[in-house]
Amino acid sequence: MITLYDVAREAGVSTATVSRVIHGQDRVRDVTRQRVNEVIERLGYVPDGAAQSLSRRRKEIIGFVCVESRARQYDVENMNLLYYDEVMRGVGAGVSDSGWSLLITYLNGENGQDFPRLRNLSGKVDGMLIGHAVVPSPLLARLTERVPVVVIAGAPGETTVDVVTADNRSGSAALVTHLIEAHGRKRFYHADGPAHVADLKERRLGLERVIRAHPGCRVIGSFPGELSVQSGVEAGESLLASHGASLPDAVVAANDQMAIGILQALTQAGVRVPEDVALVGFDDIYPGCLSDPPITTVHQPMRMLGERACIRLMDRMVRPGLRPRAEVLPVDLVLRSSCGCPPGTAMRLPVTPVRGSRLARTGNGAAGLSTADGVARTARAARPQRAPRSQPAEITES
Amino acid sequence: MITLYDVAREAGVSTATVSRVIHGQDRVRDVTRQRVNEVIERLGYVPDGAAQSLSRRRKEIIGFVCVESRARQYDVENMNLLYYDEVMRGVGAGVSDSGWSLLITYLNGENGQDFPRLRNLSGKVDGMLIGHAVVPSPLLARLTERVPVVVIAGAPGETTVDVVTADNRSGSAALVTHLIEAHGRKRFYHADGPAHVADLKERRLGLERVIRAHPGCRVIGSFPGELSVQSGVEAGESLLASHGASLPDAVVAANDQMAIGILQALTQAGVRVPEDVALVGFDDIYPGCLSDPPITTVHQPMRMLGERACIRLMDRMVRPGLRPRAEVLPVDLVLRSSCGCPPGTAMRLPVTPVRGSRLARTGNGAAGLSTADGVARTARAARPQRAPRSQPAEITES
DNA sequence: GGTCTTAATGTAAGCGCTTAGATTCCAAAA
DNA sequence: TTTTGGAATCTAAGCGCTTACATTAAGACC
Numbered sequence: 038m039i040t041l042y043d044v045a046r047e048a049g050v051s052t053a054t055v056s057r058v059i060h061g062q063d064r065v066r067d068v069t070r071q072r073v074n075e076v077i078e079r080l081g082y083v084p085d086g087a088a089q090s091l092s093r094r095r096k097e098i099i100g101f102v103c104v105e106s107r108a109r110q111y112d113v114e115n116m117n118l119l120y121y122d123e124v125m126r127g128v129g130a131g132v133s134d135s136g137w138s139l140l141i142t143y144l145n146g147e148n149g150q151d152f153p154r155l156r157n158l159s160g161k162v163d164g165m166l167i168g169h170a171v172v173p174s175p176l177l178a179r180l181t182e183r184v185p186v187v188v189i190a191g192a193p194g195e196t197t198v199d200v201v202t203a204d205n206r207s208g209s210a211a212l213v214t215h216l217i218e219a220h221g222r223k224r225f226y227h228a229d230g231p232a233h234v235a236d237l238k239e240r241r242l243g244l245e246r247v248i249r250a251h252p253g254c255r256v257i258g259s260f261p262g263e264l265s266v267q268s269g270v271e272a273g274e275s276l277l278a279s280h281g282a283s284l285p286d287a288v289v290a291a292n293d294q295m296a297i298g299i300l301q302a303l304t305q306a307g308v309r310v311p312e313d314v315a316l317v318g319f320d321d322i323y324p325g326c327l328s329d330p331p332i333t334t335v336h337q338p339m340r341m342l343g344e345r346a347c348i349r350l351m352d353r354m355v356r357p358g359l360r361p362r363a364e365v366l367p368v369d370l371v372l373r374s375s376c377g378c379p380p381g382t383a384m385r386l387p388v389t390p391v392r393g394s395r396l397a398r399t400g401n402g403a404a405g406l407s408t409a410d411g412v413a414r415t416a417r418a419a420r421p422q423r424a425p426r427s428q429p430a431e432i433t434e435s
Numbered sequence: 436m437i438t439l440y441d442v443a444r445e446a447g448v449s450t451a452t453v454s455r456v457i458h459g460q461d462r463v464r465d466v467t468r469q470r471v472n473e474v475i476e477r478l479g480y481v482p483d484g485a486a487q488s489l490s491r492r493r494k495e496i497i498g499f500v501c502v503e504s505r506a507r508q509y510d511v512e513n514m515n516l517l518y519y520d521e522v523m524r525g526v527g528a529g530v531s532d533s534g535w536s537l538l539i540t541y542l543n544g545e546n547g548q549d550f551p552r553l554r555n556l557s558g559k560v561d562g563m564l565i566g567h568a569v570v571p572s573p574l575l576a577r578l579t580e581r582v583p584v585v586v587i588a589g590a591p592g593e594t595t596v597d598v599v600t601a602d603n604r605s606g607s608a609a610l611v612t613h614l615i616e617a618h619g620r621k622r623f624y625h626a627d628g629p630a631h632v633a634d635l636k637e638r639r640l641g642l643e644r645v646i647r648a649h650p651g652c653r654v655i656g657s658f659p660g661e662l663s664v665q666s667g668v669e670a671g672e673s674l675l676a677s678h679g680a681s682l683p684d685a686v687v688a689a690n691d692q693m694a695i696g697i698l699q700a701l702t703q704a705g706v707r708v709p710e711d712v713a714l715v716g717f718d719d720i721y722p723g724c725l726s727d728p729p730i731t732t733v734h735q736p737m738r739m740l741g742e743r744a745c746i747r748l749m750d751r752m753v754r755p756g757l758r759p760r761a762e763v764l765p766v767d768l769v770l771r772s773s774c775g776c777p778p779g780t781a782m783r784l785p786v787t788p789v790r791g792s793r794l795a796r797t798g799n800g801a802a803g804l805s806t807a808d809g810v811a812r813t814a815r816a817a818r819p820q821r822a823p824r825s826q827p828a829e830i831t832e833s
Numbered sequence: 834g835g836t837c838t839t840a841a842t843g844t845a846a847g848c849g850c851t852t853a854g855a856t857t858c859c860a861a862a863a
Numbered sequence: 864t865t866t867t868g869g870a871a872t873c874t875a876a877g878c879g880c881t882t883a884c885a886t887t888a889a890g891a892c893c
Contacts, residue, residue: 040849051873056851064870083581086559087488088849091878096485098538098559103527122520129501129541136552138559140496141537143527154534161484161496161536183481297725324722327695438879449843454881462840486879489848 039082048076059084097137099350100162101128102155104144104171119322120339121168124189127343128166135351137163144171152176159183164350166343169202169235185353187346192235193363193394199353200363201346204394205236205319208335208368209243211388212317213289215333215370217251220377222286222315227259228272228299230291234264237291240319243391244289257285262295269298277306284314287376293318293325296332300375311377321371326383333376336369336385365394437480446474457482495535497748498560499526500553502542502569517720518737519566522587525741526564533749535561542569550574557581562748564741567600567633583751585744590633591761591792597751598761599744602792603634603717606733606766607641609786610715611687613731613768615649618775620684620713625657626670626697628689632662635689638717641789642687655683660693667696675704682712685774691716691723694730698773709775719769724781731774734767734783763792 045052050073057063058073065073076082090096103121125141132139142158144151155172156179159165164184169191172180177198180186187199216222227244230237248254260275262268272295276288290296296318303310310316310330318325321336345364353359372384443450448471455461456471463471474480488494501519523539530537540556542549553570554577557563562582567589570578575596578584585597614620625642628635646652658673660666670693674686688694694716701708708714708728716723719734743762751757770782 038849041851042849052850053852053874054872057872060851066871069871081577081580083554083558085489085849087485087494088878089558089851090485091483091489091848091880092850092852094878119517119520122517125539126541129539133541133552138556139539141523141527141539143524143531154531156481158536160481160487179479182479324725327722327725329727436879439881440879450880451844451882452842455842458881464841467841483879486848487881489850489878490880490882492848492881 038085039080041082041084044073044076044080044082047080048073096161096163098140098162099128099132099137099347100140100142100158100165101125102142102144102158102165102167102171104168119324120320120337123322123339124168124343124346127340127345128347129343130340131344131347131351155180156183164354166346166350169200170233185350185357187350187353189342189346190236192238193365195361195363197361199349199361201342201349201366202236202363203337203342203366204368204388204390205239205337206243206394207388207391208319208337208370209240209289210247210391211243211368211370212319212333212335213244213247215372216287216289216315216317216376217247217254220287220311220315222377223251223254224285224287225254225256226276226280226285226288226314227256228262228269228276228288228290228295229259230262230264230295232261239394240291242393246391246393262291264292264294266294266298266301269295269300270302271298273299273302273306277302277308281306284308287315287317290316290318293320293322293332293334296334296375297324297328300328300332311375315377316375318375321369326373328375330375330380331373331383333373333378334371335388336371338366338368341366436483437478439480439482442471442474442478442480445478446471494559494561496538496560497526497530497535497745498538498540498556498563499523500540500542500556500563500565500569502566517722518718518735521720521737522566522741522744525738525743526745527741528738529742529745529749553578554581562752564744564748567598568631583748583755585748585751587740587744588634590636591763593759593761595759597747597759599740599747599764600634600761601735601740601764602766602786602788603637603735604641604644604792605786605788606717606735606768607638607687608645608789609641609766609768610717610731610733611642611645613770614685614687614713614715614774615645615652618685618709618713620775621649621652622683622685623652623654624674624678624683624686624712625654626660626667626674626686626688626693627657628660628662628693630659637792638689640791644789644791660689662690662692664692664696664699667693667698668700669696671697671700671704675700675706679704682706685713685715688714688716691718691720691730691732694732694773695722695726698726698730708773713775714773716773719767724771726773728773728778729771729781731771731776732769733786734769736764736766739764 041052041055045055048055050069054065054069055073057065058070103125129139140158140162142154144155155176159180162184165180165186167177167186167188169188174197177186181198187201188195190202191200193200193202213225225248229241248256258276258280260272262272269290272290276299288299290299296316300310300316303314303316308314316332318332318334321334325332325334345366349364367390368388370386370388372378372382372386374380374382439450439453443453446453448467452463452467453471455463456468501523527537538556538560540552542553553574557578560582563578563584565575565584565586567586572595575584579596585599586593588600589598591598591600611623623646627639646654656674656678658670660670667688670688674697686697688697694714698708698714701712701714706712714730716730716732719732723730723732743764747762765788766786768784768786770776770780770784772778772780
């Protein structure tokens with residue numbers, strides 16, 4: 038292995054000079070620089086990352102923790118991972134902009150039995166990005182005291198750790214408002230996910246608030262699913278079994294995977310979507326636009342979640358000790374045809390934050406409308422595809 | 436920051452002892468061990484990765500290089516990335532089994548202008564995994580002289596670097612054989628991808644060989660696409676424009692993305708799949724089973740590609756200097772209904788390697804049949820879903 | 834009690850790099 | 864010629880860990 042010393046010796050200079058040449062900054066005579074560069078090239082020298090990290094007291098690596106699906110073999114539920122893959126791409130972009138690297142760790146379970154590995158990881162990175170609820174809170178805290186940590190997608194009310202998340206509540210409200218006001222749907226079925234997932238709690242809140250605000254509207258049943266296509270199929274079957282005689286007007290699924298499963302089950306049973314029953318998802322993962330009908334959903338800015346989380350983390354590394362904040366990113370309503378909009382519809386509309394969503398406080402251009410009504414109106418008025426976006430909101434928890 | 440010295444001092448022992456306690460191996464009196472462990476716990480000590488790497492002369496990190504799609508914003512073509520995401524998951528599994536870490540780097544272009552970053556990366560890892568053609572050959576060679584490198588998915592005939600790839604040729608042959616022998620298709624349209632992609636070259640070879648072996652069969656046209664859904668739509672439109680009057684019997688797409696695009700274009704034009712024209716894809720990315728009809732394709736063992744590449748790399752790090760080898764993994768034929776099989780078909784059949792494919796040499800249970808015929812027969816005989824798999828073939832290039 | 838053996842622990846030399854501070858060089862000023 | 868003030872370069876002290884080797888402690892045995 039070629040070291041700095043080899044280069045220095047060969048070029049007849051000191052290691053300090055070589056180091057300076059490599060980092061380009063300091064004043065080195067041109068002739069010296071040239072000589073050194075030539076030797077570096079000839080010897081194929083590449084600085085050792087570990088030694089650099091040790092010496093600089095900075096690794097320039099950030100860690101990203103994913104949950105590995107339990108089942109290793111190819112499996113439809115891998116689609117779950119689409120979400121994190123997209124987030125990761127955002128992180129990747131954020132990280133490499135600054136020339137840093139991304140260290141990925143796949144955890145096996147969500148229950149934190151892998152904590153020793155995580156802890157160990159914290160010695161290899163300058164900061165960590167973790168999906169919400171991937172690591173139980175108490176363990177998270179222990180991690181936080183070693184390295185800066187930013188949690189991606191979680192409760193916007195979190196006060197103990199930095200969080201970057203999307204405005205799930207407003208998205209859900211916009212979706213339901215659209216179903217009610219644009220398509221006159223009144224009786225809803227809710228294909229929900231696990232009760233404890235923070236994002237879902239918010240979606241539930243959005244849904245309930247809108248329902249309550251519209252007299253005559255109600256939820257006629259719900260299914261406790263688990264966010265997978267398979268689980269969606271089960272939700273669909275359960276729906277048919279319990280409400281087959283009088284179908285709801287619309288099914289609101291906790292995410293797109295479930296919506297896809299539900300669509301399969303309904304179609305299988307000869308129920309037409311959206312004629313017999315409307316259907317909406319959440320997240321806007323790609324396959325959602327492939328089904329027939331394509332699924333109306335809410336676009337989560339997954340990529341941007343990754344990027345913002347990364348930026349937040351970098352900031353925390355520079356100025357540690359600031360009070361944790363939550364950053365809530367705006368979402369878009371994505372109208373396709375499973376909600377009842379005409380076939381061929383493909384519209385993407387910024388969602389106006391609802392009252393109580395973290396975004397609402399800072400507001401954006403259209404803010405001030407009392408609820409998601411604004412969105413429904415916008416929806417009918419076929420705005421241009423790429424409407425101007427509001428800035429993400431920065432809120433200090435207090 | 437807490438260091439080993441802090442722990443040693445606090446516990447009243449030497450750093451050597453602490454180090455021994457941490458690594459569990461050496462003989463340390465139980466009482467000492469306990470005392471040290473307690474201090475470690477109390478202080479929340481975590482060893483510094485950089486220092487460990489430097490001292491051990493091993494980083495226990497392997498690098499994985501991806502190509503970042505040029506367009507950063509959300510974009511249907513991200514689906515391209517499904518492939519690498521899946522591979523990466525395999526790599527992740529392989530890596531974490533051994534307790535190592537995975538360093539991801541997103542490159543912007545495929546043309547190697549990012550080489551300095553790559554080169555630098557090689558100083559931070561013990562080995563690298565690179566997608567085929569992501570890095571131009573000459574640059575690859577320069578990388579190889581610094582760290583072990585394994586290329587994923589590429590020409591099985593490669594002799595200058597280690598490669599782990601899938602048996603594209605046999606997969607493609609099996610697909611076309613199935614179309615001919617099970618569904619009597621004779622006139623083919625080929626929606627191809629870029630000419631230089633190694634995997635596609637293999638697929639082309641498989642296609643051509645089977646066509647040639649069946650008198651009366653021929654390719655009536657082809658489209659030079661670029662593996663994206665959009666490109667598939669264009670291929671479909673081009674097909675309709677040039678052969679609308681007398682459609683081919685079947686369209687063979689270079690990958691599933693293109694097949695999906697083609698399906699959209701055909702459906703749009705009122706052409707029925709598979710009644711009017713059969714359609715097949717390649718890769719078996721998840722959304723392929725969501726379309727209507729679901730797309731018949733060839734399953735690439737993406738996850739396993741990642742795992743095997745990882746294993747190969749580990750091996751290379753232990754015993755460098757061995758002659759580069761290619762490892763070709765078997766593929767499965769995935770029958771759904773876009774090929775003409777009845778709706779509801781969902782069958783997965785191991786593909787018998789064709790002559791000339793690298794796998795054929797070592798063969799598997801069914802090897803010895805002269806071509807892919809064996810597959811076609813198997814296909815009709817509705818075997819159990821999970822048939823026993825042959826071992827991947829190890830071939831030393833010579 | 835002394836000697837020997839072995840288990841337990843300590844000492845200190847790196848690993849390859851960065852960088853503060855010391856030194857040398859060189860040309861302009863005196 | 865001698866000063867002198869930068870610019871260019873060098874010296875060497877870490878960074879936090881591992882580990883070969885040295886030392887000490889504790890029995891075992893005579």
